[in-house]
Amino acid sequence: MSGHIVSVKLYLGIFVALLCLTALTIRVAYIDLGAFNTVAALAIAVVKMLLVVLFFMHVKYSGRLIQVFILAGVLFLAILVTFTLADELTRHWSPTPTGWGIIVPLLSRLF
């Protein structure tokens, strides 16, 4: 993986792309997209992260093992966020149905 030598031209190209994306994310922030502002900002950040990871950190040329490890890290962070958020946001849901007929309406409410 590290044996692979990346050309300087590619590095400069990635560098310029990252600067443009930074400018883009600021520019987008000045347009009122309501809730989509956050989605846009995060999407641009993810793209920038992928550029740095794949090219500057040579993950594009390294084996699948490291790629699996990175995905595992992100997945377990997602677990922490989603489960904690699931609790915080649904605390005020009152348990409406009772008795055996509980699981079906419950699942419909969840999905």
Add this chain to the structure above:
Amino acid sequence: MTVHSAHPPGFAHQFEDMEQQREAGSLGMWVFLLTEIMFFGGLFASYIIYRALYLPAFEIGSHLLEVQFGALNTAVLILSSLTMALAIHSAQVGKRRAQVWFLITTMILGAAFLAIKFTFEWHHDYIEHLVPGFGFIIRPEWGAAGQHVPMFFCFYFFMTGLHALHMIIGIGLLTVLTVMAHRGRFTPEYYAPLEVSGLYWHFVDIIWIFLFPLLYLIGGRYIGGGH
């Protein structure tokens, strides 16, 4: 005792060959970066939760930060990532002087990032009484959401502070590397320490890539604000 065949310098006895040692080194650093992801992850998760609970207060707090310094810092860090990558590249092709210069530039850019962060942003916030625990004043014009604005600034200082701490560790690492590079320690066959520190530096840059939009650009900066 097995006789060591003529291995290049820096070969550790417990490995079979250089290739195994290099792969182990980079896998080890990636596993360490995994722990860093979870370390920052705890903070990011709490941030996301409180942002979901107190969005108006977070928007007020975010608007109090100057975007231009945040943007400048992002550009500085991306440039330092480039110079770090070029330093590794010059080690791969064996240009010693280029290595040293690129490493020094990366360190200067890191120091510039910290200078902008501490003097223009943190000091400015201190004067404006925005540092929770050190004379934070809730301003009446924030309205009802003012009660939770200190929460935003808790996150602002915890996250940027932890990131700055990692920057300082990174700069320390780079000084050691510059000395080693100056002595010509890194050859096209053996440059693992340089490469591993490069991974760490790029990771610190990625953390800032996520910090910048999350802290500075909440709900958009247009005149009307995010309400």
Add this chain to the structure above:
Amino acid sequence: MSTATIDVHEAPAGSHVNYLNAKYGVKSWLLTTDHKRIALLYLVSITLMFFVGGFFAVLMRLHLIEPQGALVQPETYNKLFTMHGVIMVFFFLVPSIPATLGNFLVPMMIGARDLAFPKLNLLSWYIYVIGACFTLYAVISGGVDTGWTFYTPYSSSFSHTSVIPTALGVFITGFSSILTGLNFVVTIHKMRAPGLTWFRLPLFIWAIYATSIIFILGTPVIAITLFLLGLERLLHIGIFDPAIGGDPILFQHLFWFYSHPAVYIMILPGMGVMSELVTCFSRKKIFGYSFVAFSSLSIAIISFLVWGHHMFVTGQSIYAGLIFSVLSFMVAIPSAVKVFNWTATLYKGSISYDAPMLYALGFIGLFTMGGLTGLFLASLATDVHLNGTYFIVAHFHYIMVGGAVMAYLGGIHFWWPKITGRLYPDGWARFAALVIFVGFNLTFFPQFMLGYLGMPRRFAVYPAEFQVLNVMSSAGASILGIGYLIPLIYLTWSMRYGPAAGPNPWGAKGLEWTTPSPPPTENFEEIPVVTEDAYDYAHSTVTRV
């Protein structure tokens, strides 16, 4: 019972150059990068912490003999159970098997000369010692009384005891287990001997690999949580402070996100040791190798999804409670699969009752009880009644003391000839196993009853009707305390006077048994090439030698 025939064709232990006598002097031990010596450094420091924590436990049980408390003031009792919890969990159980047996055996079992990063391994031990010093300083400087869970807002703004030194100690020691986990993952991935594919690895390596995954993904989260707790205590402002809208439940979420996988850090290596012991002493290949191996991994992964069952009664949302309850039931399945597979391994075997095997059988019995009582706490309705009572104390002691400590002792006895080159007195070892089993049951079985009757945990004084059960539990605790002292005595005795052990006193399979005992510093003359499957007793000619 066949007597172990030891024909000493090998020179007596210690005469040929091995890792113990290769170098002498304190510097050779304190600056060693040999994974075997670091394992012994850990063994000494962990045993010390075990007896410090155990001493607090004995004081607690003596105090609880009388309803109004027989020994100390309530404040002191609160410090006792806190320090017992902190020291036992973070300084004994989490590092116990991975740092001692894991450090010693992982390179030898996979046919490597040392771990991937030996200097990092030594650094991990120093980080552990520095963390331990901070926590022992906290003990001396008046103790801490927040419970090992450090729940805010009590720990952040209401407790006036030395919370910060303890939190700092645990924070630092967390990095020791992170670096150990990192070392193991890289070593197991990159440094296996030629021919040693993943499915020929001993199951102890699978278990240590699964534990390392939890080390890497879980420990940083408690590091950041305790870091935030320290900040909140110092600056009186923080994200858990209800005054500025902070949510103490969020602290519990972040704390249990690590601490539940941490209980699997404690039990998974024990399961790995069990697979080694059961196969060796019934001289049979493990039943369902791939099932046992994958159940280790699935336990490691599902353990990250279940932490909410610690918070069913904290006003957690009912729907989140449902999700956590389903997943908590699911995490019990791989453990059940393992127990069934061990039992099936004994079928048609040739079982010998050496001391390690007694610890193994005790483990299976007690771990089954511990695991099944976990179902009471995974089901929402009964958890409402049992949460925060002695039922929970009994449940996790059955898993940690009945499971992890029994497996730890079984492992220490099984590999003791390899580590020290000496045999311990087998009679005494079997007697100690029996005493520990009896003492343990008498201590913790009555606590299930106490829990169901509703006696809350962490109570310095309790209503009189619970006294009989508490006295039984305290009686059991004294037997257990003596039971743990016996191995300390005869094992240290055996280091000096025990008969020399051959390279393979149990006739076990595995690369570590192909080296002389104690092994040379670089483990193998030539890196072995592995051709046969793990535990292939049926076709091998290995005998007790």
Add this chain to the structure above:
Amino acid sequence: MIGSLQFGWDFLCFAAIQAPQLRPEAASSIAEGVDHLYFALTFITLFFTFVIFSTILFFMVKYRRRAENERPPDTGEHLGLELAWTIIPTLICAGLFVWASSLYFENSRPPSASTEIFVIGKQWMWHIQHPEGVREINELHVPLGVPVKLTMTSEDVIHDFYIPAFRVKKDVLPGRYTSLWFQATKIGTYHLFCAQYCGADHAEMLGWVYVMSPADYEAWLAGGSTSQSMQQAGEAIFNKLGCASCHLSDGTGRGPSLVGIYGKEETLKSGDKRVVDEAFIRQAIVNPNSVVLAKYPAIMPTFQGQVTEEQVLQLVAYVKSLASEERKTDAK
């Protein structure tokens, strides 16, 4: 064999000493259901422990090592067995989960017509307030057979209101309301514990729950209520703090009319709908910005720090009383 002897001896000596006390008193409507689930789980635990123990004993005796050079044959893998002991425990767990969760769901929803009692946990004591104005410390008098709903909050750290005989328990959190309900089915006196560690005298934070027949309860209530009811106290604070200036009863004020608002489902500015319960009212008083109604501007100042927890409870009781007045007028 050691294990089973040990268990036997353990059980015998325990049963001998404590024969009557094997099971805590069941004094609430849900206690029977929880106990049935508990006994089912106990049976499963003992059954599986016994199965595994006896199998191991049998194998240990039958296949003990008779000669040193024995080479037992390899018994290989058996997929059917593996699937069996994976699927069967999964089914058992699924069954237990559905049983436990539906029981938990039923127990978590208080019947609508339950009497309200307010509880404030403070470091090492329980303040209990009945709407009629009676205040108690570490004691709770409840009528027999009437569902009782407790609305609880804490003034400092996390406590936990636990009555073993009723099989109910709920954490009491600072800065939030948590609620718990039960319906007593047996007259008597029962323990009240704090089940979440809360400091030095956590073990002293005990109390007693007195279940009385409805007649005795009324008599006790009448005798005890010297001070004004919570409702009147709430009204006094409502006027003193100037809430009436915005929240006019005819709805023409800058704030919403509070008459009949309790129990209604309101849509917030953020779009989601929430039922106005005690927690909603408390949040509106302490952190108004998080529960701004759709049609009203976010101008209500926060009263955090100006009102104690007790006064907030009184305001909640007053706002709820507005609702019942309106329903009374409809009923006429």
